[in-house]
Amino acid sequence: MDRYEQVIELAKRRGFLWNSFELYGGTAGFYDYGPLGSTLKRRIEHIWRELYVIQEGFMEIECPTVGIEEIFVASGHVGGFSDPLCECKQCGEAFRADHLIKHIVEEADGLTDEELDRTIAQNNVKCPECGGDLGNAYDFNLMFKTQIGPGNGRKGYLRPETAQGMFVDFMRLARYYRDKLPFGATQIGKSYRNEISPRQGVIRLREFTQAEAEIFIDPRTKTHPNIQRFENTVLNLYSDASQDKGESEIMTVREAVDKGSIAHEFLAYQVALVNYFLQRVGIAPDKLRFRQHRKDEMAHYAIDCWDAEILTERFGWVEVVGIADRTDYDLSAHANMSKTELSVYIEYEQPRMMEKFVVKPNMGKMGPMFKGKAKVxxxxxxxxxxxxxxxEEIKVLVDGEEITIPRDMVEFAQETIKVSGENIVPHVIEPSFGIDRILYSVMEHAYDEEIVPAKDTTDDTEDEARIVMRFMKEIAPIKVAVLPLMTKEELIEPAKQIAARLRDKGILVAYDDSGTIGRRYRRNDEIGTPYCVTIDYDTLEDNTVTIRDRDSMQQVRASVDTIDDVLYEMIYRERKLETAGKPL
Known part of the structure; x- marks a missing residue:
């Protein structure tokens, strides 16, 4: 088995991840999170909230996972959120056409359907499942369509990203933040994409969890007030220029901004914050890079965009976070669709005298003539x-209808006026996290196998293999396992009392009295439990227990009286094992 198969086998066996709908044969693109996987996921999300909500101050909102069609017309998803699909003429299996030729064409993503058809035909590409001929490529929209209400109802879609809800709520958010830029909103929730052929486990799902922040900033200045926090942080940057050379560059955040590698400080700060988050949850620094979108792949709304990519054994570099400067595209698009101005009024430090072209419609005349349309x-x-x-004739276009307006209904002139401020459409900086991909990557980077010498094995007679998930302590699903040495009442009772004290401290504890103590240690190593506490007959004599460290397998003898405080500090305050008690 390769590393992916090892991780997934352990994940299924130990209750991290299960294929959805297994009872009915399952279907690709869906996974259930078992007890440990769900807990691990919540731990990762908790740290994300700590960074973005508590530290950065971007409050969290929650929007529906179903949206009306107008939202996704404005965002461009209805018209352009598609992948090229082709189907086997023989077995009917569907495939992404660009994925079928990735081994032939380096940049297959940008090819038209006609170019894809030509490349498939010239290289005699066949169906990977049955070897049959492939049909022509065509665009397949990835959104799940639904109907809101009975009968004809209202057309809707399951959201393909959480971002649009935050854009639609912009005016409410601006009021909440008292119109003071910069401000931001965050959201963690489910998104849905009807992927053509999801064959990469949790790397490509049809239902997945996103954590996104939409940070609204003043486009006139993109300096970050707290840039000094990360100025000297070293990043592994695979910039547009670096990709021509085929190797990434190592530089500090300040160097990246000064050299123009990253467009501005606000974007650089978010790249550095993503770097900090991913390493904190357990991504290996030497397997993390930030790849800049190339000029020919940059989204039409972005002036700069970086993907945090994690190196995996089977899938290579996998994108897990996108950090983009989306300019004012989203707010302008929703303003045009909704006919509502989405802006923030910014006061000048001193009022300015300015020449302004002023148009004054005569509403007294326009009201009777145009009635309900007068305002528009x-x-x-x-x-x-x-x-x-x-x-000679003044004409305007309203809802696709050209309307002629008599000249006596409007006056206009250049006037000198005192201006106290202006309405600004903010630009948006968006870090968008794929939580499922991050979780898988954390598991792969944590997975380890080693040979344990006989003196440390479960039976002390021969060397044996040990599987251990080396999770960061603060994200490990189970923090402490409490283990009575034997299933004797005199040991079980104090063990359960210790477990209760740890739970009162907010620590998730597993109580386990099944099997030999060595086998119980191995079970907890496999699920990444940082510490095991063993209660034995010495506990009854001197009120001490054994604390065992997952990574080193070293043990110390510690007092029961302070066990809850000591373990809490070891998990969350980086206290060392050797300070907890007497080494064994």
């Missing part, structure tokens, strides 16, 4: 340039 027509008039207002 007036807004359309205000948007016209001076040249359009000076023409």
């Amino acid at each position: 027509v007036a807004e359309a008039l205000k948007a016209l340039a001076q040249e359009a207002l000076e023409k």
